[in-house]
Amino acid sequence: MPVLIPPAERSQDTRVGAPAWREAAVATTQKAHLLTDRCGQEAVTMWQPKDSVRDPHMARHLCRAAYIQPWRFRVEMLKGGGTVEQPPPGEGVTLWKSKMKPPAWQARLPLPLHRDARAQQTAEVVHAHARGVRLTAARLCRAQNQINGQLRQLLRQRQDTDRRLSEVRKGLLINQQSAKLRDYRPKSEKVPDKADSMLVWEEEELKAMKRKMEKDMEKSETLLKALASCRDTLGHCFKERLQAVELMNQPLDKVLEQAGRHSWVDLFRVPSPRIQGQKTPPPEPMGAYTPECAAALHEAKHLLMESKDTLVDMAKNEEQILQQQRQVSDCVCATLAQKMRETMELKERMNMSLGLMRGTINRCTKFNQEMYITRGIIKGPLSKSHLETREKLDRPLVRMYQRHVGTQLPEATRLAQGTDKLQRHIAYMEKNLQELLTARKNLIWGLHCKKKGYDVDFNVVRLRLRQQHPHVCYEQAQRLISDRDPGKPAHRESAIAPQ
Known part of the structure; x- marks a missing residue:
């Protein structure tokens, strides 16, 4: 027959299980709960931006309001006194209906299309x-x-x-x-x-x-x-x-x-205000625009x-x-050309002087010849057989006149004086004629020199005008100057130069 143990003294705790056993179970449950929250938070955190991670020191029911607050539209005051709502700056899709602008979502873990995304990014860089x-x-x-x-x-x-x-x-x-x-x-x-x-x-x-x-x-x-x-x-x-x-x-x-x-x-x-050209990029050794x-x-x-x-x-x-x-x-x-005109003027003067001198020389020569004829006539005939009666000094009239005392007839003396005077005049005329001939020869030589100088100057001007033509090249002018060597040009004129 079983023996009944009398009940112990009743306590306040009605639970049957032992406290140690119960505490062990609660600890295990709490540990599993914390692990679940941590793993879930960490899993969500890896898929969210850093700024969306909940602050551990903030209450759970306040985290969402604090997280969504930067997304809402901002009210700005206008100058006229009105207000306007503008979305917050930054990247993202603007939700005008709910007046919110969530930021661009970025994941910190590779997505399933990570390889394709990286290939596309590489292609974009390339x-x-x-x-x-x-x-x-x-x-x-x-x-x-x-x-x-x-x-x-x-x-x-x-x-x-x-x-x-x-x-x-x-x-x-x-x-x-x-x-x-x-x-x-x-x-x-x-x-x-x-x-x-x-x-x-x-x-x-x-x-x-x-x-x-x-x-x-x-x-x-x-x-x-x-x-x-x-x-x-x-x-x-x-x-x-x-x-x-x-x-x-x-x-x-x-x-x-x-x-x-x-x-x-x-x-x-071409400058144009509508064209805004790109600025010069900085040189980069590994970039497109190298130093x-x-x-x-x-x-x-x-x-x-x-x-x-x-x-x-x-x-x-x-x-x-x-x-x-x-x-x-x-x-x-x-x-x-001015020198040529001056030479031509002097040449004309010399030619005129030569013409005047030619007439004077002809007259002086003719007069000199007449003086020679006069001298021959004064000197008388060359032979006795040519003597006439009036030319003899022992003709009767003269012989009878010379019988008077102191009467000397001047015939012979005057004839000798006249002949001597005529001879001196003839010598003087010959001297003048010789000077005229010498001056004429000098004029002829000077006229020849002037003509030669005029021709040379004319040829110089003609040569300059011909050589300055564009069709005449440098080599042609060089050959001409090498072929033209005057040497001693004065020898040719020395043969006709006045002595």
């Missing part, structure tokens, strides 16, 4: 780099085209300057030819005059022009080499940049239009500005030298 490289290549190509255009202009200007330099050198040869031709003048015409001074002045001016043109040619040659080197550098950078855009089929000019830039060096771009490209474009811009100024200066100097050379040549030709 495309952005390709676009930058293509834009840089377009700018390099445009700069290279402008450098080529500037090279062509510089080469054409160098050809024009070289042609003008050849004309200046030909002018020096013409000056030398003119000086040599004037050496053919007779000695009496070689007195230094203004024409010789003008030839010397022309030579000095032409030498100064030659030095100036040669300096322009040297400067343009240096600039030409720099432009060619810059063009090669731009071409190398352009080809290097094109390696990244070989598979992208789009014209480079279209790329520049999309970028709003017609020229990277900014010299020939080498920046240096090449900067050098191209500098050389283009310098070449533009050089072209203007060369064209201005060429035009100035052309006008100056024409003025100098016209002055020399005008001086030679």
Whole structure:
């Protein structure tokens, strides 16, 4: 028969389980609950932005209100006194109906499409780099085209300057030819005059022009080499940049239009307020716009500005030298023409004097011949058989008259005196006639010299006008000056020179 244990003293706790057992179960439950909350919070946190994580020190029912508060529209006061609600700034989709703008959601864990997203991001980076490289290549190509255009202009200007330099050198040869031709003048015409001074002045001016043109040619040659080197550098950078855009089929000019830039060096771009060109990106060694490209474009811009100024200066100097050379040549030709007119005037005077002297010489010669005839008549006949009665001093009338004392007839004395006087006059006339003949010979020689000097000056002017024609090249003038050597031109005139 069972024995019943009497109930113990009744306590306040009606639970049967032991407290330790119950506390162990509660602890296990609390631990599982905390673990569940932590894992859930951590799982949600990995899928939410950092600013959306709940503050552990804030009550749970207040976390959502604090989290949503930055999303709500803001009320702004207007100047007129009214109010307007504006969404908060930043990225995200604006919900106008609920007047909220949640921020853009960003996950910190890779999504299932992470590989495709990374591939798309890589493609975007590659495309952005390709676009930058293509834009840089377009700018390099445009700069290279402008450098080529500037090279062509510089080469054409160098050809024009070289042609003008050849004309200046030909002018020096013409000056030398003119000086040599004037050496053919007779000695009496070689007195230094203004024409010789003008030839010397022309030579000095032409030498100064030659030095100036040669300096322009040297400067343009240096600039030409720099432009060619810059063009090669731009071409190398352009080809290097094109390696990244070989598979992208789009014209480079279209790329520049999309970028709003017609020229990277900014010299020939048409200014327009509607076109806002992109700013120059900073050079990056690993980017699309490398320091080498920046240096090449900067050098191209500098050389283009310098070449533009050089072209203007060369064209201005060429035009100035052309006008100056024409003025100098016209002055020399005008001086030679003035000398020719003066020579012609003196020649006419000498010819008139020669004509007057010719008449005087003829009259003096005729008078001298008459004086010789008169002297022969006065001297009487050569033979006794030719004597007449009136010529004898022992004729009857004279013999009878001489019988008177102191009567000497003057016939013989007067005849001797007259004959002597006539002889002296004849000698004086012969002396004057000889002086007239000598003066006439000098006039003839002077007239010949004047004619020779006129012909030489005329040939000099004709030679200058013929050699200055544009069809006469420098080599032809050089051959002419080498073939024309006056040597000793005075020997030919010495045969007819007055003794």
